[in-house]
Structures are given as structure tokens and as C-alpha cells.
Amino acid sequence: MTKKRSPWLIIAALAVYFFLYAPIVVLVVFAFNSSRTNVVFEGVVNREPCGPFYWFCALAGNRELMSAAQNTLTIALTSTFFSTIIGTMAALALQRYSFPGKTFSEALLYIPIVIPEIVMGIGILVLFSTLFRFINTTFSLPPDARLTMGLGTVIISHIVFSVPFVTLVVRARLHGFDKSVEEAAQDLYADEWRTFWRVTLPLIAPGVLAGALLAFTLSLDDFVITFFTTGPGATTLPIYVYGLLRRITTPELNALSTIWIALVLVALLIAQRLERRAG
């Protein structure tokens, strides 16, 4: 016997899906709009070059946007690389060793996940500006050698907020990890280093990859923290788009967002796939 479902539940579910996905659908549809304004859909664009993909091609010609895209990728790749290493090492250490203050330091590690992003953004900004001012004045650096906000500070802040997520995901993978296989490797003449590369890492790789992809997507679309820590010449896509919004939105922007959504979606799907296989 199947239980009769309440119609209200179905309506609520549909509403949730509608509000979640309608904007995305509209956004993607408008990427093919033939009008330059984003107000009404006036049919599919069909202009040279690229036909219906006119706006996608127009993107390539936008130098400012291309440089923002390049910055975003540089930041995402670099911060993912480092946060994955640091986060994995933290997860391994928390799994393996017990030390005084372990619970406390673990709690401390996860705080960036729950703390409002804007608080973290301001915190990091204050830290960097004080630090930089201190260094710049004590060493009386000439203007062109002074430390300023830029790509470096954005990358560091992205590493900071990604590490806890990586650690969390890798820890989940390590849960129930049978350490006797590591002992078996050592018993078979593999030192700590080779044990890690030949046994530990391959076994936790799905978790590490899932963590890396999560860090990557978090970095790709971060706005708040980036906004506080960026500087001249380090504009990222979210910041750039935000700047555009205040003037005018064109289908170019929709085309950009469409590519972006596709990218994040693919990354998330892979991450989920890996995590499921891990479980």
C-alpha cells in the first residue's frame, strides 16, 4: 500500500525547485537573446561571428573580462593546490596523533566554515593592512617595493577559507581507515615516505580529490572575502561582474554565467561521484 502524499508537499517541492532553477534557466536562455538589453527575450541571436553563440564569442574580445577570468583561474588553481595539501596534512595529523588541546584546535580549524564570510573578510583585510603598513614603514620600502593587496593576498585568504573544507572531507574519508595496511607497508620495508605515496595516498585519494574540487569551486565563485582582500590588477570574475551590474547587464554577462555554471556543476558532479565511490 502506498501512502497518500499530501498535495501541499508536492506544491512546496515544486515551488522550491521553481525558485531554485527558474533564475538559472532564464539566465541561460537570455544568453542567446538577440537584444542587447536584458529586459525582453526578442528571439535567438544570429549574428556573425558564431551565430547563436554570438555573445559567447563576444566574451573573448573583452580584454578586461578575459584578464578577470585569468585571475580567477590563477587564484582558484593556486589556492586549491595549497589548501588541498595543508588540509590533507591537517586531517592526517588529527586522525593519527593525540596531543594536548587536540579537540580545541580541531574546533578552531572548523570555525571559518561557520563564521560569516564578511567577518572573515574584514578580519583578513585588517590583518593584511596592519601587517603591510608595519613592514612598509619599518623597512621604509620605496613606493614600488611596498607590499600591497593583490593576487597574493587573495590567494592566501582563499587558502585560509578552503582548508577547513578540505580537512572535513578528507577526515570523512579517513574515518575507519585501517591503519594496519600502513603498518603492513612498513613491515614490508617501505619507510614513512614510501608508505604515504604507495599506500596512504592512493587509499584516501578520492577524499583528497573531492576536497580539492570543493576548494576549487569555493574559490571560483567567492565574492565577499575576495572583495576585501583584492587590490589593483587582481580583479576576479565575481568582482568584475559586480562592477558591471551597477552599469548595465548585457547577454555577454549571461553567456559568461552560463559557462561558469557549467564549470562549477561539472566540478561538483565529479566531487560527488568521487565521494560516493569513497563511501
Place this chain on the structure above:
Amino acid sequence: MPEYAVELRDVSKRFPGPSGEIVNAVKNVSLQIRDGEFFSLLGPSGCGKTTSLRMIAGFELPTEGEVYIHGRPMGQTPPYRRPVNTVFQNYALFPHMTIGENVAFGLEMKGVPKAEREKRVKEALEMVRLPGFEKRRPRQMSGGQQQRVALARALINHPEVLLLDEPLGALDLKLRKEMQLELKRLQREVGITFIYVTHDQEEALTMSDRIAVMSGGRVLQVGPAHEIYEKPNCKFVADFIGETNLLEGKVIHQHGRQVEVLLAGGLTAHAESDQSLVSGQQVFVAIRPEKMALRPYDGAHNVYVGRVEEVVYIGTDTHYTVRLAGGQRVRVREQNDDPFSRPLANSGDEVRVYFDQTPARVLTE
């Protein structure tokens, strides 16, 4: 000075416990294990068998004392530099490698060239009767097969000593018996010293050249199976290995090995001891059920009147539970060797039971 395959000298291991207390896992253990021997560490759960084995393998370092392998003190030597290999209770095969890669791992780490590795993997898998399984994955194998792979993976390195921690613990009874024979065969074939941890006394008795019985982190007795069984040196060993009747009493007097003991209810028993005891000392007389009998002959030493409480027929033997005049309950095991296997007594009968002095041991706690 003879050189042993493995020697433990006054080894102790203390762990920090979960709530700050100290766990004495191994207390002042000294052991000498001879070359080519099948040596078992036997004892109940938590007695320190695994910890002792892990100190030989190098996964734990002794808090005190020293482990020697073929005369070389191990000190802080890490596991990957010790000439021993381990077979883990849960096999600990590498799940992401094939069986061939698993077995070849030790040789690969030692830098043995690929061609030779392949040849030796083939031989090792043949030795454990798994020829041609190189390409399989561990999860595609049964428990017994994984066990054999674990053995091959260890033995392929020709270790000086093979350490086995309850390797058959996860197998069902039939497979267990098979693997016991298999292990014995392998050990004879390769001639490597085996140190075998088990809490199964029957397994230890059937397989080992010598056994160390452990309890509470200490080694109580070391010896070949028959010695441990026939001449236990303390109450714990007598009780742990096989079945035994323990009669509590006080020493009346000792004359060399012979001891007279006063049991409850005014009974006296004549038994033997290797220790020197004092009069009035609290002791136990240990006597195996099969060393007791009904229907004493004339002039038998330890004869007691009792009443049969229970008769259990188990085919080859019949077990009689008899309550003695002093209130002690004993089990007597009689072989059913007469053609009709008639019971010697029935439940409720008054009987006389006896045992000889020689197999009866006077033991202390």
C-alpha cells in the same frame, strides 16, 4: 652463549590509558625463541600477546628492556629495517593493488628487479596454493584465500622470523583446521622461525614446538605442549589449558617433590610439586579428568567417596560429575573401551573415585 632467533630481555610496555592512567600491557617479559621453532604466545584476551609481537615487529618500542633478533639489539630500529615480517589478523592486504602487486611489494621496496620479482611471486603463490591469481584484487578473494596471500606476501621476503597475530581468527572452524595444517607444512618447508599469537589453546597445543602462556602482561610458563599440559606450574596455566579439577586445600607437609594436602571436609590428598612449600600454605591440587577414575585398585593413594551427580556420554568417553564428601565437585573421564560401553555408574550412585599421586600437581595462585 647460544644465539636465539628472537630474545626478549626484561621487556615491559606501558601505555598511557584513556583517562590518564597507565596501562601495563607487558610486564618484565623474558623469552628465548630458538631458530626454526614454531613458537606460540597463548593467553586470554588483553594479556599482552599482540603488544609483545608488535614490539618484535617494531610497531611499538619497549618502555623497558630490549628485543634481540639473532643477537642484534633492535633498539629504536623502525619496522622497515627489521628482518621480520608480519601476517596481520585482518590480513591487511593493500586493497588498491592486485594480488601480484601485493605479494611483490616487499621485494619492490628492497629494489629487486622486476623480472625476478615476477618469478618469485609466481613461486610464492604456488607455495600457498594460489597459482595464477596475480591479476585478481583482494576483494575478489575469500577470507581463506586472502589469508594465503598475506602469508605469501610475508614469506616471499625470506624473513628471519615470521610473526603471526591470530592469523586464523577470522576463519570458520573447518577452514581453520585446514589452514593450521597448511601453516605447519609451510613452516617445515621454509624452515623459518614462526612466532604465533593465539588465544585458542587447542591451536597452540597442536601446532607449536613450544608455547608461552601469558596472563596479565606476564609470561607464566614456557615449554612444549605436553609439558604445559601435564606439568602446569601455576593454577592459571592448569585452568587455562584443557580441563582440570582444582581442589583447594592447605599443605600438611612436603617431602621432596611429594606433598600432602588437607582438603575441605578433612580429606587428604597426595600430590607432587616442583616448588618448595611451607606447612599451612594455601594451595590447589590440580588433576585432569582423564587422570581420575572410578573403581580404585587396592592400595591406591587418593581415594574418595562421592555421589554421581551427572553422567554425560560423548562416544569415546563418558564424563561423570561426582560430588565428594568434602563438598568438592570433580569431573572424571572414563574411556568407553569395553565392548558394550556400559556406564560404570549412574546418576545418584555412591562411588569411589581415585587418582595417582604423579599426575596430581600442587599449585599456587
